Amino acid sequence: MRDKKQKINSVKKLKLIANMIRQDVVKMLRDAGSGHSAGSIGLADIFTALYFNVLYHDPRDPEWNERDRFVLSNGHVCPVLYAAMAEAGYFPKDELFTLRKVGTRLQGHPHRTSLPGIENSSGPLGQGLSIAAGMALVAKKEMKRWRVYAVMSDGEHNEGQTWEAAMFASKFRLGNLTVLIDRNNIQIDGYTEDVMPLEPFEEKYRAFGWHVIHVDGHNIKQIIDACEESKAIYERPTVIIAHTIPGKGIPFMESLTEWHGKPPTKEQAEKAIEILEMEKNSIEEEQ
Amino acid sequence: MKINKNMNLAEPLFGDLEKAPSRDGFGNALAELGEKDPDLWVVTADVSESTRTHLFQKKFPERFVQVGVAEQNMAGVAAGIASCGKTVFCSAYCVFSPGRNWDQIRVSVCYNDVPVKFHGSHSGLTVGPDGASHQALEDISLLRSLPNMIILSPADSEEARKVTNAVAGIPTPAYIRTSREKMPIFTTEKTPFEIGKANVLADGDDVAIFATGTQVYQSLLAAEELKKERISAAVVNVHTIKPIDEEVIVKYAKKTGLLVSVEEHQISGGLGSAVSEVLTSKHPARLIRHGMHDQFGESGSALGLLKKYNLDKDGIKSVIKDALGKR
Numbered sequence: 001m002r003d004k005k006q007k008i009n010s011v012k013k014l015k016l017i018a019n020m021i022r023q024d025v026v027k028m029l030r031d032a033g034s035g036h037s038a039g040s041i042g043l044a045d046i047f048t049a050l051y052f053n054v055l056y057h058d059p060r061d062p063e064w065n066e067r068d069r070f071v072l073s074n075g076h077v078c079p080v081l082y083a084a085m086a087e088a089g090y091f092p093k094d095e096l097f098t099l100r101k102v103g104t105r106l107q108g109h110p111h112r113t114s115l116p117g118i119e120n121s122s123g124p125l126g127q128g129l130s131i132a133a134g135m136a137l138v139a140k141k142e143m144k145r146w147r148v149y150a151v152m153s154d155g156e157h158n159e160g161q162t163w164e165a166a167m168f169a170s171k172f173r174l175g176n177l178t179v180l181i182d183r184n185n186i187q188i189d190g191y192t193e194d195v196m197p198l199e200p201f202e203e204k205y206r207a208f209g210w211h212v213i214h215v216d217g218h219n220i221k222q223i224i225d226a227c228e229e230s231k232a233i234y235e236r237p238t239v240i241i242a243h244t245i246p247g248k249g250i251p252f253m254e255s256l257t258e259w260h261g262k263p264p265t266k267e268q269a270e271k272a273i274e275i276l277e278m279e280k281n282s283i284e285e286e287q
Numbered sequence: 288m289k290i291n292k293n294m295n296l297a298e299p300l301f302g303d304l305e306k307a308p309s310r311d312g313f314g315n316a317l318a319e320l321g322e323k324d325p326d327l328w329v330v331t332a333d334v335s336e337s338t339r340t341h342l343f344q345k346k347f348p349e350r351f352v353q354v355g356v357a358e359q360n361m362a363g364v365a366a367g368i369a370s371c372g373k374t375v376f377c378s379a380y381c382v383f384s385p386g387r388n389w390d391q392i393r394v395s396v397c398y399n400d401v402p403v404k405f406h407g408s409h410s411g412l413t414v415g416p417d418g419a420s421h422q423a424l425e426d427i428s429l430l431r432s433l434p435n436m437i438i439l440s441p442a443d444s445e446e447a448r449k450v451t452n453a454v455a456g457i458p459t460p461a462y463i464r465t466s467r468e469k470m471p472i473f474t475t476e477k478t479p480f481e482i483g484k485a486n487v488l489a490d491g492d493d494v495a496i497f498a499t500g501t502q503v504y505q506s507l508l509a510a511e512e513l514k515k516e517r518i519s520a521a522v523v524n525v526h527t528i529k530p531i532d533e534e535v536i537v538k539y540a541k542k543t544g545l546l547v548s549v550e551e552h553q554i555s556g557g558l559g560s561a562v563s564e565v566l567t568s569k570h571p572a573r574l575i576r577h578g579m580h581d582q583f584g585e586s587g588s589a590l591g592l593l594k595k596y597n598l599d600k601d602g603i604k605s606v607i608k609d610a611l612g613k614r
Contacts, residue, residue, distance in 0.1 A: 071367075112370075112398075112399045112400070113399075113400050119370065120366070120367075120399060121394055121395070121398040121399045122394070123394060124390050124394050126359075127359075127363050127390075127391055127394060128363075129363075130359070130362070130363020130364050130366070130367065130391070130395070131363050131364070131366050131367035131370070131395055132367060133363075133364055133367060134363065134365060134367020134369075134370075134371075135367040135368070135371055136367075137352065137364070137367070137368065138367075138371040138373065141349055141350075160359070161357075161360055161363065161391070164354075164355075164359060164360035165360050165363065165364075167355070167357075168355075168357070168360055168364060
């Protein structure tokens, strides 16, 4: 039983969904009054690829046993996760605007037992890869067909636990594990290569025994193709280094570290929505 | 002191009892549980023999996961496995787990609310010659403030067996604290055990000793000798530190008006604090917290260290006599 996939192949349709998700994230953060803008918006294309093409999942049956497991490690970008989930039908879109408010299921960082469809609570960086690897180990030992996908930030590779988990996934030959890294080159205190250099990043993963793919993190087709490629790699976990622009699509946010941890004001949100509406119109005009 | 017959303790209680480290009871129980439950997994961090998980490994290599010296990853991997419908035992020395992976226990395990059962072996001073760096005297304190966490501290190998079986059957995170040193097995298969219900091993009128882990038997020995000095001491085995048995604490606060907590742990944050919190809010009474007084241990034999830090029967006796003004 693997027919529950909500699979959209039209790149144009996917781009429109990504645009919608960006707009939702802007509005959610505006209403919440706090939260992480740049990373959430920069990940819209990756989450669109995952939730509308790559993942086997069923928004009406979030606990479906045969679902692919999706682990978000850098929980602070959860606005994009929530927006993608609402768009996919996990919960009504109105609920997006309860983000970070008292009594909400949409906690400021994801909470597993609050919202069906959330596989792991996260927030403190560096913990997700271990959880994803544990899940993939079960799937491998029990010969399950489901796979494990994880999204991580680049900055959280400063955490030692990430590398403990990278060794582990390689030791157990977790070919059913695909990790997407949001390589946006930014962390709270500045550029990753200034704060704590990660390069040569690819070589590090290769040395740990991983299969490495680079993609343009805003090219949905490339993201989907890379995920497909990872399925064909046996006995080795795959890392997809997705090169992204934080705040992508909203020029006044793009690549500025100051947008890592703050929400747009009402005026900035209005401006952002205006820009995204223009982008939407131009996508619609594409062939 | 009047021994509670309903506890079915070993006889003769103060005779030459068989000895074993409590980690043995854990390891044997785990290997048996593996037979009954095909969804039980074990994760360890390069200490399989000394935590006794190698017994499980031999029988169920497919469900045994070696993560190497990486306690943070161990907790995360265990959480991932547990979220797939498995019960996971996660075993290491208590100085490293929860000592080194508290954040992972907090978020990946407790906040996720998945059934990962941490086993911390080599607790307390009785680790002995390895010295202070390896003597966990803070682990209970670290975990007691975590929501969803249950904390168990068995008094001997037999109780460790029961504890292990009991936590395997509950759906929440848990912590089992065991010791390395061989200690008398003074409980029996017939001794009752229920999570959260402390065992009154002996009744008494003048003072009530609330002890945990290796200190329970030392407290019984102390109470037996105090009898000769006309001091009647009750001995309560607090095998569950969280949730603490409030009822029995209040009962003895009313009955004796003087309580002494005894543990191989810092006096702040552990059993003593837990008892104190109950007394403060439910029935104020005098409590002497006995254990490690904001200090590290040192190298030495297990019994030599218990003696030096007043955590053997003589030390416990002197603390009680001081408290009663009878020295």
